[in-house]
Amino acid sequence: MKALEIKNLKKTFKSNFLLKQYHVLKDITLSVEKGEVYGFLGPNGAGKTTTIKCILGLIFPDAGEITLMGQPANTSESKKKLGFLPEQPYFYDYLTPVELLTFTGMLFGIPRQQLAKKTHELIRLVGLEGKENIKLRKFSKGMVQRIGLAQTLVHDPELLILDEPFSGLDPIGRKELRDIIFSLKEAGKTIFFSSHILQDMELMVDRVGIILAGQTRKEGKLSDLISLSVHDYEIAFTGLAEQVLTDNHLTFTPRDKDYIVRADTQQESNRIIGIINRGGGHILSVTPSKMTLEDIFLREIKE
């Protein structure tokens, strides 16, 4: 089942000046399976936040369709299934984590007794044990992010939407947020998060959607996007006369006592390995160098 489906979403903003129109979303199409971690990737200004605002019903698209768990997104029933963490969460900072979560739970009509249990579960989940009675104004960016995440979980939503949750976090904060996202996935939640921090996505998403200038450019399983994109194979070997290489028109690079030859395809790599073996050389290693998300991203931007 699809947790979220967006089809041909379009949104134009009009400026007051000369009523010029800005086509911010030109054609966003994507789908998120239930239970997956989905990375919504795009450079700044690509339209990620605008897309998220459309999903949440904060702004209205000009065209297109959005469904949550197979139902139209714009119903109150659908909205109950959503949890949202904005890019810069802001809370009344004289509250403590316990007070914030209790207050949020009351807004959702969760009974008091149940709420106390829930509050402590969530504080444990986001790793804020021992900090439950400290005022939020004393919290670091990472801690605010975590209490924000806990707050989005109070009503037990099925789909979590996190807008740039990694921005402004240090490496430890990123690792901790990744761990929390993994435990939420294990608990059966679907997580949709936007980012331009590719390294963080590479370690954790099931699928990505790449948008550029308001358009979906690529969508797919990360493993497919990456394994389809082996750049080349690097063959390291030793013990072969250079003459054999030149006779076979192979371009090589000396490296210490070894040599390196690059092959574009697996067949070419096998052919070269054959030449080296027949010439009495020893293969030291064959390394496929895969494209990283960063490479894919840069290639998309250039096109």
Ligand SMILES: Nc1ncnc2c1ncn2[C@@H]1O[C@H](COP(=O)(O)OP(=O)(O)O)[C@@H](O)[C@H]1O
């Ligand atoms: N309310 C608005 N009025 C006019 N332009 C807007 C409005 N909101 C966003 N934009 C423009 O839309 C583009 C996409 O913005 P946004 O969705 O915030 O991108 P992202 O989150 O991917 O960085 C930007 O060029 C931004 O300036």
Ligand SMILES: [Mg+2]
């Ligand atoms: Mg944004």
